[in-house]
Amino acid sequence: MRPSYKVTELLGDGIGAELSEAVHALAGALPVDLQFEPVDLTLENRRARRSAVYDEAVASVEANKVALKYPTITAEESPNQVLRRRLNLSVIHRPVYTIPGVPSNFRPELDVDIIRIATGGTYDDPGRRIGDSGAVSLRIVERQPVLEAARYAFTLARKTGKNVTSASKYTIQKATDGLFQEVAESVAAEYPEVPHHAELFDALLAKIIMKPEHFQVVLVLNEYGDFLSDMACGLAGSLGIGASANLAFDASAVVRVALFDAAHGTAPDIAGRGLANPTAIFLALSMLLYQVGEIRVGKAVKDGTLELLRRGVRTKDLGGSESTSSFTGAVAAEVAGRLC
CATH class of the missing domain: 3.40.50 (Rossmann fold)
Structure with a gap:
């Protein structure tokens, strides 16, 4: 029986829907059962439901302890700032590294x-x-x-x-x-x-x-x-390859809840065209898997994604020819092979 984990999925704007499809396709190739609990954080839903949508998001993240967030539009408020404040996410950890095969x-x-204090400064x-x-x-x-x-x-x-x-x-x-x-x-x-x-x-x-x-x-x-x-x-080489962990801690300095996201924005100009690069959200998923203790699976997701980039299997924004779905399929096959 595969180990099972509940994951809050914070749906977003622009290319968010395509990234969610890519994550679900990759998750289907993993030897763990990720039970995604969606919360709609699109701008349309935020305007319709106002604070109620954040109440739902916070309750879900608090219950599940881990969340995967897709890019959102900042209009009246920044969803990232609201979530950081309400979940007491005090630390952002963003690893940044050169990836062979990514033009730079x-x-x-x-x-x-990079360890960033997630609150305060002039942003509050x-x-x-x-x-x-x-x-x-x-x-x-x-x-x-x-x-x-x-x-x-x-x-x-x-x-x-x-x-x-x-x-x-x-x-x-x-x-x-x-x-x-x-x-x-x-x-x-x-x-x-x-x-x-x-x-x-x-x-x-x-x-x-x-x-x-x-x-x-x-x-x-x-x-x-x-x-x-x-x-x-x-x-x-690209904002499209960065992922972050947003962390809250208990009184013993142990991570209490963790929210993982891609560094890039909503890219409305390419939404719905199959051009979205899911690299960053895959790396965010890898970090989430590490957080729940699935080290081997998380490493396979990260290493498999980076290996394909090294080989030149890339989406168009990185100089390749792959669509969102074809790149996702290649990553899923590579990761599955590593976990056989």
């Missing part, structure tokens, strides 16, 4: 785990206009989310033998970034075996391009992590 203008190999405050002459917004940094992110970053580095860089503008933003740096250094003291150094964020952006091998786990505040993650995906 960047020569050195990149392999970095939409700001307000001051007449016609100006505008203002609050920048919020809280100790607890920084503490959770820092402990996650250093634990990851200890397990993988990597170093940690904490990056901010603590010399200028002395209160907010200063608090971040203070917490990062206090956690670093709890992990004396993990190499750690602080870096000014603007300098980090230059250095990670010049010497990417020096940066392995990077801990950053909310906006900085947003900028850095997309820049790093660009260096690796």
Whole structure:
């Protein structure tokens, strides 16, 4: 009997429907039973049901402990921000690495785990206009989310033998970034075996391009992590290949719920045309499988997807000729072969 797991499936806009079809097709080739529980987060449904749709989503994720989310349109509110706030998702983990076979203008190999505080910064405050002459917004940094992110970053580095860089503008933003740096250094003291150094964020952006091998786990505040993650995906070749884990923790620093998603957007210009690249959502599914303890299956999904890219089996956005469905079929066959 196959092991069974309930997974909240947060349906999205644009190419979201095609990505969901691809995930279900791949899941059918796996030796585990993923019971998807759909919640419709399309813009149309959010406008029709308002807060009720988020109530449903939060209840489902809390019950199932893991969720897979497809890209959503940000209109009146950001679904990502609402879910992060209501589920207390304090940490975003985005691995970014060079993939053989994916065209890139960047020569050195990149392999970095970006650990981003998922809340606060200026993203929690939409700001307000001051007449016609100006505008203002609050920048919020809280100790607890920084503490959770820092402990996650250093634990990851200890397990993988990597170093940690904490990056901010603590010399200028002395209160907010200063608090971040203070917490990062206090956690670093709890992990004396993990190499750690602080870096000014603007300098980090230059250095990670010049010497990417020096940066392995990077801990950053909310906006900085947003900028850095997309820049790093660009260096690796495409936003279409990035996946993230959004994590909430219990009082013992154990992951309580986890939401996995693709880094890219809804791509309405190609929706319904069979051109969507499911690589990122497959890598997100791989991370989800790791989270539920299916290490072998999760590794097969990741390795199988990357191996096909290495061989040149790619969708058109990466210079290949595959459609969404043909690429999905190839990945499913490759993964099934690895799990025989």
